Amino acid sequence: MNTNVRPFDKVKDIINKTGLDISYYYDDLIFSDHSLFIIQFHDKDPEILKLFFNKDCEFDKKIKFKDILCKESEKLGFLMLDEGTFYITENPENREISIHYE
Numbered sequence: 498m499n500t501n502v503r504p505f506d507k508v509k510d511i512i513n514k515t516g517l518d519i520s521y522y523y524d525d526l527i528f529s530d531h532s533l534f535i536i537q538f539h540d541k542d543p544e545i546l547k548l549f550f551n552k553d554c555e556f557d558k559k560i561k562f563k564d565i566l567c568k569e570s571e572k573l574g575f576l577m578l579d580e581g582t583f584y585i586t587e588n589p590e591n592r593e594i595s596i597h598y599e
Contacts, residue, residue: 514566580598
């Protein structure tokens with residue numbers, strides 16, 4: 498686990514500009530409402546944010562949110578990188594979730 502202090506509040510403000518909020522966060526990952534996208538803090542550069550969209554996110558929503566996220570990130574001194582898509586699976590036996598990146 499990376500122990501660097503992450504600018505969580507600034508990223509929350511960026512996400513809120515989309516009209517969404519944070520549904521969950523853990524370590525270096527922040528999930529938007531409805532898991533439409535995930536923002537991941539870069540391991541080495543605190544000014545870089547990695548963006549992953551849910552593979553089921555509608556194309557028009559993805560374009561809209563990506564535009565807002567990138568513009569708002571830049572205003573706060575971040576670089577938002579579109580890193581692709583993800584999907585989530587749940588193990589029915591222990592309810593543990595796994596994130597799969599594409």
